[in-house]
Amino acid sequence: xxNQLNEGGKPRAQELMSSLKVGQTVLTKVIKxxxxxxVRMELVERIAKxxxxxSDDGIISMYEMSIGANSSLQYFWQPVSVDHLQAWLDIxxxxxxxxxxxxxxxxxxxxxxxxxxxxxxxTAYVNPATGEAIxxxxxxxxxxxxxxxxxxxxxxDVKRNPSTGxxxxxxxxxxxxxxxxxxTADVSDNAKVPHVFLANDVQSxxxxxxxxxxxxxxxxxxxx
Numbered sequence: 172x173x174n175q176l177n178e179g180g181k182p183r184a185q186e187l188m189s190s191l192k193v194g195q196t197v198l199t200k201v202i203k204x205x206x207x208x209x210v211r212m213e214l215v216e217r218i219a220k221x222x223x224x225x226s227d228d229g230i231i232s233m234y235e236m237s238i239g240a241n242s243s244l245q246y247f248w249q250p251v252s253v254d255h256l257q258a259w260l261d262i263x264x265x266x267x268x269x270x271x272x273x274x275x276x277x278x279x280x281x282x283x284x285x286x287x288x289x290x291x292x293x294t295a296y297v298n299p300a301t302g303e304a305i306x307x308x309x310x311x312x313x314x315x316x317x318x319x320x321x322x323x324x325x326x327x328d329v330k331r332n333p334s335t336g337x338x339x340x341x342x343x344x345x346x347x348x349x350x351x352x353x354x355t356a357d358v359s360d361n362a363k364v365p366h367v368f369l370a371n372d373v374q375s376x377x378x379x380x381x382x383x384x385x386x387x388x389x390x391x392x393x394x395x
Contacts, residue, residue: 174260174296177289180273184289191217193242194360196309198260198293203272203284204250210267212256214247214293214352216311218366247311249352251394252299259295259392260288294358295392307354307392313366319347332373341369354392 177183184199191197195217201210219242253267265288272284293309315330322328330339330346339346346369355362 172292172294174262174290174293176262176265177291178287179289180287181275184287187289187291188215188244191215191244192360193217193219194362196292196311198288198290198309200285200287200289201256201267202248207268208253209250210253210256211248212251212352214249214309214311216245216247217242218245218311218313245311245313245350247350247352249394255299255392255394258297258299260290260293261296262290292358292360295354298392300392306358307356308358308362310353310355310362310364312351312353312364313368314349314351315341315346315367315369316349317341317344317346317369319345320349323347340372343372352394 177187179186184197187197188199197215199213199215201212204211257265257267267286270286272286274282275285276282295305295307295309297303298305319329327338328347330348331337332339353364355364357363
């Protein structure tokens with residue numbers, strides 16, 4: 172099914188996000204960057220929590236599909252070429268360069284220029300590098316790591332306990348997110364995407380490293 176823009180700005184985005192089921196996604200908006208040829212895209216996905224028991228080596232294969240309290244909304248941001256994004260979505264009326272951006276203030280009080288697309292289940296239909304027709308679905312991949320990027324370390328941008336705000340550690344090291352957006356040849360809500368979760372030093376949980384080789388249908392497309 173072709174990608175569809177949904178007018179209505181932030182209220183419409185919130186409505187679409189609240190209706191997401193496990194494995195479903197919505198491309199909410201793009202955010203202007205200092206380079207006019209690139210934007211930062213925001214993808215929101217409802218991801219199931221794991222109810223599997225880890226093996227002795229602490230590995231769990233895939234998130235089990237579940238609903239309700241056993242799932243949560245996850246946000247993914249990634250810079251992308253405007254030309255590539257428009258080619259993927261293949262929406263005739265979409266022209267990001269001429270779109271009317273509005274000013275929003277983020278959770279840290281920083282102003283940014285945004286444009287809401289509100290595309291449910293965003294799918295890439297054109298490979299911008301070759302012009303060939305494709306059909307691959309956008310999904311988010313969660314990657315926790317103790318090796319933060321320079322800007323994350325400098326800004327103390329670490330994983331935190333949502334209830335207390337305390338920093339989460341793994342083997343005494345702070346945990347950072349290195350999440351990214353990926354494409355899967357499986358365009359259904361059941362596409363398997365590998366996630367990496369590190370054990371919390373405070374809680375008795377086990378690291379969950381979902382093996383990359385288990386996802387055989389991931390498609391590599393150049394974001395830039």
